Amino acid sequence: MDASSIPTSRPRGGGLLIAAWGLVVLAYAVGFFLASGTALGRRLEELVGGSGTGWDKVLHFAGFFLLGLALFQFFLVVNAVRRRSASQRLPAVASFISGSVYAVIHEAGQALFPGLVPEASDVVADVAGLIAAIFLYGLWRSSERALEVAAVQGRYRDRWNRP
Numbered sequence: 001m002d003a004s005s006i007p008t009s010r011p012r013g014g015g016l017l018i019a020a021w022g023l024v025v026l027a028y029a030v031g032f033f034l035a036s037g038t039a040l041g042r043r044l045e046e047l048v049g050g051s052g053t054g055w056d057k058v059l060h061f062a063g064f065f066l067l068g069l070a071l072f073q074f075f076l077v078v079n080a081v082r083r084r085s086a087s088q089r090l091p092a093v094a095s096f097i098s099g100s101v102y103a104v105i106h107e108a109g110q111a112l113f114p115g116l117v118p119e120a121s122d123v124v125a126d127v128a129g130l131i132a133a134i135f136l137y138g139l140w141r142s143s144e145r146a147l148e149v150a151a152v153q154g155r156y157r158d159r160w161n162r163p
Helices: 012-033 039-047 055-082 089-112 120-152
Strands: none
Touching: 012 055, 055 089, 055 120, 089 120
16 A cells, blocks of 8 residues: 555644634623623723713724624634635625624623613724724735735745745
């Protein structure tokens, strides 16, 4: 029996899926903790001027920007491992839909906590953060891939002279 007759299998990438899920769960937990009316979340909002100054929208945008990055990376890994595809279209759509649904649930859930009021403008800030994250991360990955293709074709030589 020679080496060419031994069946080979590609690794399934289970560790990457666990790490990707861990990142999404961590981003979700931190966002929920800060927005659930805890003393730390309220202190952070007071530190930037309170909800009347508009800084709470910046916090919503920033939080959902980070969540959008985590979701997009997660769905990219899932797409690469499960479907063996490098396409960004399906991960971008899945990230947008799941992040938007979470934004609505997140705001609606604020009605359950005393002292918190759900606002439609917070959902707008959340979705804007998601869109910015998905667009910028997708643009960065596309430009990175274009440079790799150009380097392989010999049209681009990196400054470190890597093969």
